[in-house]
Amino acid sequence: MTSQSNRRRFFGTLVLVASIVVGLNGCSVSLPSEMAPTVVEGPNEGYLLEPGNKVRVTVFSESNLSGEFLVDPIGNIAMPLAGTVPAMGLTAKALALRVADVLSRAGYLRDPKVAVEVMTFRPFYVLGEVRQPGEFGYTSGVTVLGAIAKAGGYDYRASKGEVVLIRQVQGVEKELRATERTPVLPGDIIKVVERYF
Known part of the structure; x- marks a missing residue:
């Protein structure tokens, strides 16, 4: 009887661990593999x-x-x-x-x-794990870190440095992986992702 209850406990623990692993994998955000360019033309060029x-x-x-x-x-x-x-x-x-x-x-x-x-450009947007998400007026030379600062900085759930940049590239919306030093262009959407542990 003891070995049977130990077996049940073992299988119960195994099921619990498996469900936690599956749950964590399901919660994680997969970042795009393609990196955003670190150098861009001035906004006047292709805007x-x-x-x-x-x-x-x-x-x-x-x-x-x-x-x-x-x-x-x-x-x-x-x-x-x-x-x-x-x-x-x-x-x-x-x-x-x-x-x-x-x-x-x-x-x-x-x-x-x-x-x-x-003189004035399309605004950019900051979403996700920042203190004040929203729309912000574009200024030349702003980086992802500057954009996050305009949005009040990272909130306590943010995975710092884990940023998805959504940008129109030749009329097609692309999701790109960005760093804090990535230059922002007019119309960009910056999503700061949540950390999970």
Whole structure:
């Protein structure tokens, strides 16, 4: 009888240990295998304009045509003389070429020189095990650690340094593994994962 109860206890313990192992494996977060790039182009290079962005347009030697303009809800900017110029989906360089073309074709300027700088970008988001998750205004040069600091820092459940970065890459959303030094781009989603022991 004693050996039978010992056997039951042994199998009960074995089942309990197996269920704990399975439970722990089920709880763990698998991080993406692909690492996020540690060097990125400046946000002005590949950033595509969208409604709500503010741009500074400089028409050289024409201060009355230069200024800051908001991309309106349908994706245009309204400029003096040039009128309504479609901007949505263009980079800053492409918009500069478009503005120069509009001014040239309308006969206002011969061979205008135009530069465009993006003043406000799409925000980034910090989720997961941080004190104040949310949406944050993008500033050039921010890293994952800086983004986490804006979100109030790690909370007590955070697995420090275990970060998933969700980024649009050529129109496709990708999950990447990131470190605290990974540069953040406009529109990125940073997820700080939970530690389990």
